[in-house]
Amino acid sequence: MTLFERIVAGEIPCNKVHENSDFLAFHDINPKAPIHVLAIPKKCARSFQEVDPSWMGGMTSFIQEVARKLGLDEAGYRVITNIGYDGGQEVPHLHFHILGGTRLAWVDL
Numbered sequence: 001m002t003l004f005e006r007i008v009a010g011e012i013p014c015n016k017v018h019e020n021s022d023f024l025a026f027h028d029i030n031p032k033a034p035i036h037v038l039a040i041p042k043k044c045a046r047s048f049q050e051v052d053p054s055w056m057g058g059m060t061s062f063i064q065e066v067a068r069k070l071g072l073d074e075a076g077y078r079v080i081t082n083i084g085y086d087g088g089q090e091v092p093h094l095h096f097h098i099l100g101g102t103r104l105a106w107v108d109l
């Protein structure tokens, strides 16, 4: 079971922002911005690379709802998903980082 499956199951507590039958959003434990929320599908896919594309419509609507709920939709925000080792993914359960609450710097690669 992944860490995030355990959060979905209620075995590990989270600071929940939004939820429906398929998706959950909660605050990141180690925020990288004033607002840093993770949006995940409740059913585990390892990463964006492996997700069934038919889920993505629902995932997109859910992220939009989370951004509205957090008051980020007017000012803007950033959505990131890390994929695999080179992408810096630590938790092998698809998740989208929703970052905002300030003017975000861009990372020099």
Ligand code: 5GP
Pocket (backbone or CB within 6 Å): 003, 012, 014, 015, 026, 027, 028, 029, 030, 031, 038, 081, 082, 088, 089, 090, 091, 092
């Ligand atoms: P990744 O590096 O896989 O893209 O991101 C994993 C994220 O999960 C990190 O930003 C990390 O801070 C967050 N995280 C790790 N463990 C926990 C936890 O137990 N609870 C919450 N809310 N976030 C976690």
